[in-house]
Amino acid sequence: MTTDTPARLLQLLSLLQTPREWPGSELAERLQVSGRTIRRDVDRLRDLGYPVQATMGAEGGYRLVAGKALPPLVLDDEEAVAIAVGLRAGAGHAVEGIEEASVRALAKLEQVLPSRLRHRVKSLQSATSSLVYDRGGDGAVIAPETLTVLASATSGHERLRFSYEAGDGARTRRLTEPYRLVSAGRRWYLIAYDIDRDDWRTFRVDRVSDPFATGARFAPREVPTGDAAEFMRATVWRGAPTFEVDVTFRAPAAEVARRLPPSFGAPEATGADSCRLRATVQDSLEWVAMRLALLGPDFTVHGPSELAEHVARLGSRLTRAAAG
Amino acid sequence: MTTDTPARLLQLLSLLQTPREWPGSELAERLQVSGRTIRRDVDRLRDLGYPVQATMGAEGGYRLVAGKALPPLVLDDEEAVAIAVGLRAGAGHAVEGIEEASVRALAKLEQVLPSRLRHRVKSLQSATSSLVYDRGGDGAVIAPETLTVLASATSGHERLRFSYEAGDGARTRRLTEPYRLVSAGRRWYLIAYDIDRDDWRTFRVDRVSDPFATGARFAPREVPTGDAAEFMRATVWRGAPTFEVDVTFRAPAAEVARRLPPSFGAPEATGADSCRLRATVQDSLEWVAMRLALLGPDFTVHGPSELAEHVARLGSRLTRAAAG
DNA sequence: TCATGTAGGACAGGTCACGACCTAATTGAG
DNA sequence: CTCAATTAGGTCGTGACCTGTCCTACATGA
Structure with missing residues (x-):
């Protein structure tokens, strides 16, 4: 293999990115250099801002950990x-x-x-x-x-x-x-x-x-x-339509919030097992309707009426589909 | 800055990953080395298997292109x-x-x-x-x-x-x-x-x-x-339930195929504007129902009956939601 | 207590990296 | 066509740096 220093450092970086511990001796053998050189290389990487953590004692070894700088990612195919x-x-x-x-x-x-x-x-x-x-x-x-x-x-x-x-x-x-x-x-x-x-x-x-x-x-x-x-x-944005969505869910607010895109904002609890969402969205209503359908829990659309129409249309499409 | 060779090579690699052309002179100035050294560094990278393409003449420069090996990715935050x-x-x-x-x-x-x-x-x-x-x-x-x-x-x-x-x-x-x-x-x-x-x-x-x-x-x-x-x-797989899904879509086969997960297989055309899908799936039927609902075109469920039930339930949930 | 690992200093020898200088080839613009 | 800007690459001398071989110190788990 190429035996010069920069190449070896890159190779070392790639080895250390494998999530496991590498004993210095193994690295030395892999890279065909002495253990002392490995130690020096590790130092060099640390100087570059890539923190190589070493666990001492038996069963020890080197591994790359999170640091200040993100090291170049070496990926396999x-x-x-x-x-x-x-x-x-x-x-x-x-x-x-x-x-x-x-x-x-x-x-x-x-x-x-x-x-x-x-x-x-x-x-x-x-x-x-x-x-x-x-x-x-x-x-x-x-x-x-x-x-x-x-x-x-x-x-x-x-x-x-x-x-x-x-x-x-x-x-x-x-x-x-x-x-x-x-x-x-x-x-x-x-x-x-x-x-x-x-x-x-x-x-x-x-x-x-x-x-x-x-x-x-x-x-x-x-x-x-x-x-x-x-x-x-x-x-572009002049006149982009926005809608005031208003929906009640039969599910705890926390659960709904977890499953809702954050652009919708957070629903407010109206009971232990229900909550209401008022949000201003500028998405297409068809998309909002799907999103709500996917959510899981039962819900009720209060407005806008266009959203209710979309939901109704999706609902009847499914009902028809099942009737076949 | 660190002025040693390996560090500079990594930095060069990161610069070249920006999708643009870099004249050697600019690289030289950035890395604080002579142009000759840049040329040598480029050679080194090529030796490592990372093809640096150089366009000659005025307006020329270096850039990293696709090669045999994937270079280490240098990402910003x-x-x-x-x-x-x-x-x-x-x-x-x-x-x-x-x-x-x-x-x-x-x-x-x-x-x-x-x-x-x-x-x-x-x-x-x-x-x-x-x-x-x-x-x-x-x-x-x-x-x-x-x-x-x-x-x-x-x-x-x-x-x-x-x-x-x-x-x-x-x-x-x-x-x-x-x-x-x-x-x-x-x-x-x-x-x-x-x-x-x-x-x-x-x-x-x-x-x-x-x-x-x-x-x-x-x-x-x-x-x-x-x-x-x-x-x-x-x-694990012993006794994993599978279902024979059978659905007709009111849309061209090509369009349905494009929007369907490939694990479902391909629908066969039954007309210019309709097609039928028979597939064996081992997914949960609720998931399949959602998938179908999201597809867009009208469809009819022929079987299995459990799937029709799921679709119907989803449909009635939406209809109820809209009725509010 | 011992084996096994990292940490790092000192030193000698050789290599190689750098800059300076040179010539050639290619391309686009004027 | 000519000129300017660019890559490509050879050579050389100097000096830095890199490596391997010693060495000692220290941490850890069995």
Whole structure:
């Protein structure tokens, strides 16, 4: 094997990431160096901020523990595939507050993922799509590939070409300088400078198709209002419909709270075995209805009436299904 | 900064993982070394099997691309949290075929996750639990912590102590030598040698609570039938109920197939806009009912009758909810 | 008390890493 | 076409650093 120092350190890091204890002698044998060198290497890792814990005495050994800095993760093939699949599944709906980071991590991983693993990810990925994907509840499905391509182009300052379907169904080709990829509410948006239109635009990512980075780099311009979030608010959120959901559950407040997405807020107890939830949501009501149905306990919809309609429709669909 | 070679290589690796092009001069300035040294470092990385692609000419630069080996992933805080949250969410239900790898990756990551990040993961994790968690559909919820503790103890050959709730509700404390953690069907099982009982046992992980590794190492014994999967089949699967699901959908076969978990198999088209699914499942029927409800299109349950009952019950629950 | 592990100092010898300098090849823009 | 910016790689001298071999000290469990 390669016998020089940096390579050995990386290898050592990978060994220590296995959740077990490694006696120095075993490490020495594995890496074909003396025990003294292992001790020195361990010191070096500690200097780098990766705390290697050593338990002394017989049955002792080294292991990597949590420290201040996160060491580079050394993954085997299967683990890498598992992470990629997990992130792709989560990319569409992820947990609020980490959507962007999730996509960044995925882009980072896929950039270096060997192609043999990429195939496995692709074939496994189809499995998860159904339950989780339909993020807006209105068929606005986003392919994970799209998100990662946009994320890479954005952070790499590469021009981006894609075709876009406007609200009226018209498809156009766009050449843009992507500025930011943001997840707002239940949707993804790309803020970019449209070169042909010579102006800033926000694009709904679920309407983007066939995106690819042209490879041409560009120097970032100033975004008009100075900040992406501000710009979003000014251009997209105007008039996004919100609803005042009001529901009573026949279950303890604690249990409902545990099973409810936190964006809904917390229900207030109205008895030992019932609670009431009032929440302002800007999600699609169909999605809210499903969410409530999945919750488990019985519940009653007080409002809005559109939500009651959705619930009723879902209910009758199921009743019809069972009647067959 | 640390100025020695291994540290610099790791730093370089982390820079190159950003999806963008890095001119050598910029890298040189960042790492406080000469351009020549950068070129040598790039060579070193290539020697290690991490292909650094260089585009020549003006506007050129280095970037890390997919190669044969997966380089150690250098993540920032947010990305690490995103991955941890994603894996925890996925740990319960993951995609068939990668459950174990998923848990291994999670254990590896959590082993080295700084505590400040661990807190963020914990607070975010609650968000995802509802929709995805209830894996068996029968309230058999598994905490991700439990899975990672078991995984670590298993691969580290550490003795494991936990309390276990038997089928009849009796709680006992167990001291075991964990042998394997397997995901079968829709459940997790731990195959371990029970020291007090002095025999091999399989434990349902959803019935395990408060597990912790004692730290004591043990030498793995021979598992009786020689193979974990075999042992599983012999002890657990006997008499697991299966159902013959038979459902007609009012939607094209292709669309239904796309949104259905692959374990259900593929529906066969019975018309341009309808298809029929016959599948043998060993899941809980309540779970199947939810799955069907979430699918979107209208459907009709032909059998089994228990499934129709579940669907009907869900339907009437929703109808009642809407009537409020 | 002993075996087995980590911790770390001192030293000698050899290696290798670095910077400085050089030339070649490639690409895009003007 | 020409020029500028970039990667690619050779050579050389100096000095730092890395390694293995000693050694002692200390912690731990049987």
